[in-house]
Amino acid sequence: MTDAVSFPAGASAKPARRDIGIKRRYAAERRFRAYGIAALSFGILFLFILLYSVVSKGYTAFQQTMITIPVEFSEQIIDKDNERATDPSKLMTANYPVVARNALAKVLGVAENDRQGLRAVNQMISDGVRGQLRDMVTANPQIVGTTQTVSLLAAGDIDSAFKGQIDLTVSENNRKVSDQQVGWMNQLAESGALGKHFNTGIFVNGNSSRPEAAGVGVALIGSFYMMAIVLVLSLPIGVAASIYLEEFAPKNKFTDLIEVNINNLAAVPSIVYGLLGLAVFINFMGLPRSASLVGGLVLTLMTLPTIIIATRAALKAVPPSIRAAALGLGASKMQTIFHHVLPLAMPGILTGTIIGLAHALGETAPLLLIGMVAFVANYPTTPMDPSTALPVQIYMWANEAERAFVERTSGAIIILLLFLVVMNVGAILLRRRFERRW
């Protein structure tokens, strides 16, 4: 443009060309562009802050402080009157925490009549040792009277202190571990008795009010049952509905209604499905509260629209030439669809299904309403038993006041996110591997 303007010879005396504010406009252009970059970075930045905050709080949950010491299964404490042969319940009700306490006191050199010292020692071990030692003894009653080396669960506060999550510089009165206990902790750590081990408990234990013994095992089973129910129900129903709508449905008011309906159901807030489940499945049909069956049914209804929309897109993507060829060779319409169109659309359908399942796995709100916020410590054996789900477990732990539960909650979130990553990556791989371009 400059060339064009400067063309007439001798026109240099002419005033500069009309000011069209090129500078201002380019500045505006750069600003606009910067806004875009800023917005994009803001979103991505917060993704990383979110992930960082969860991971930095939660990775320690996969390690657990254990105290490995020789424990004397003293007959004096467990079975004073030697009744275990006649009365097996003796072994169930024996005072195992004292057994563990005495063992630790012996290692630390705390005298047996030092009551305050013993109490401080007792606070270092988790109350979960009761079950641990009981299970050992009931499995093998011969060990009563012998000394065994056992790895005991350290108490939640000791666990936090050992992982450096408790600020030891604050005054002793304002923290949950005393200086004496910290000293013992360091002493045990130096001797190798106290150390961090991989925490299998968080994967297999049920819920517990003690953070060090709490795990997501029960929640995993509950979530697994629900996902199985969602898959078994929503995939066939969703595929059948999509086939009808895409291939058979005549264009009339009724099918129009179904279509508008499905689009709207996909956008209904998930908590409304919880209300539906409560009113219909629990109140009207009388199914048990807190059961994974009800959770599965509710999540099925919630996932169906997603699967239907994905399946219809996959069916639409199969070119008409496939249909024409099958029909031309004498297949019926049903045969064309079930033998040719459906198999070709399957990768797309499965991708949509996995994404729907991943969404259902992370869903919390409807499950709260159908009573899955229950304290469940035992494994459910059938989908009719009370159970809980992974996201609900996270919600329950997030409401716990104890500091150590923050770590557990973050750990559970990491487990949940890992499942979601696996599912989504699976969906992407499936799409890459089998997707066809016609």
Added chain:
Amino acid sequence: MSTPLILLILAIIAIVCYVVGTRHALAIAGGVSSKLHSRPGYYGTFVALCAVLPAAIILAVWLIVSPFYINSTVLGGFPEDVRAKSQAEQGLAFGMVSSLARGMDVLTLDEIDSVGADPVALRSALGAKGLPLAGDPEPYMVESAGDLNAMNKISNRLMTAIVLIVALIGAGFSYTRISHRFRARNRVEKVILGSLVVASSIAIITTIGIVLSMLTEAGHFFGRVPAWEFFFGTVWDPRFAAAGATASEGQFGLIPLLLGTLYIGFVAMLVAVPVGLFSAIYMAEYASPKVRGVAKPLLEVLAGIPTIVYGFFALTTVGPFLRDISSKINGIATGDFANFIQAQSVLTAGFVMGIMLIPYVSSLSDDIITAVPRALRDGSLGLGATKSETIKKVVMPAALPGVVGALLMTASRAIGETMIVVLAAGVAARMQLNPFEPMTTVTVKIVSQLTGDLEFTSPQTLVAFALGITLFVITLCLNIYALFIVRKYREQYE
């Protein structure tokens, strides 16, 4: 026979029918399947369907209807004075009868003889079997329990017999129909088509279920609390009455909850709309394919993270951060280190919800912006406009209806969002305009009214359904309006 056993028998019958039907069809054709109208498998399937389908339908209907019939007969057999009592007491009595009936099934004949007609002895006998009763049964209850057991037994036998007979008749009848010219495939395909129609009407049934269930429960609620007090009340104070106490009904005003919902949604949209829109514009118009290929999936990861994770993030990271920073700012400005932002506040919940909504805004608007025809851009650029001028003056106006539709859909998500506000917004239902204070939302109150022990007769519980139907209607209207706008827009360039 138990229901699973009957189902198993039906499954076996189906398999046998399939094999026999297929063989029979082939035998009729003399082993040359091309002589048949349909492929042999279709004949087998036809026989199996004829045998199992009617039987299964009868089984389902029987299982649903018979308990109603039996229960009402047993209730009708109660003495006059019991039937004169309230519904709740009759329900209690019936509960006792049914647990008695279950218990009497467990007891052996000898034990029943030894107990005789003494209800107290019966109770202790049942207790010993691990079936404790709530109280001593009255004599009429024992009698009714006997009736109930007898009727259940008869009903079960009758059901088993009828189902199996129907299955055999169906199998026999369809077996005789098999011939060269019989169109088995058409019949089978009709059944398949029928099941497809049933599957697709589940969407309709779900909607009807949502509307009906919420309308009935909300109807009960409005029977106790006048509708105008709910919709226009400005005080939310449901007062969980202690068990047995019937004194106060509490006040159920929707306005404070609705205000909180809209306020938090508004803050969320304030974050999500600019960030989402500018991200979408940048990705659609400026970014190189490489940047787009990285940034778009990353933003979409935000949409895949469960909302409970956002809630936890708000509760443990964003909330405390805002609280601490506010106390620092306050300290620098006035010397008083009191925090003016609460950890649970409209700002915390709205901000985190806004981050959650970014990918919804960006991916929806990205699609709409890229759908604007190339020619419009080329025209504008050709006239000397800069890229940003083109976007502001040509692309965005063309995309506006679609973008507005996308924003409406996002807003409906913000209104229906639950877990973030449950953890980060607080539970105090207040009417105020300070974004640094906690407020509460409709969804939070649905959750808090429905967790814990429920009694389906108290307005404290039923109000959740009235809140739910309000939420449903609001989001439905937003979505329908959004769809309407998007559809209208789509027709412009076609």
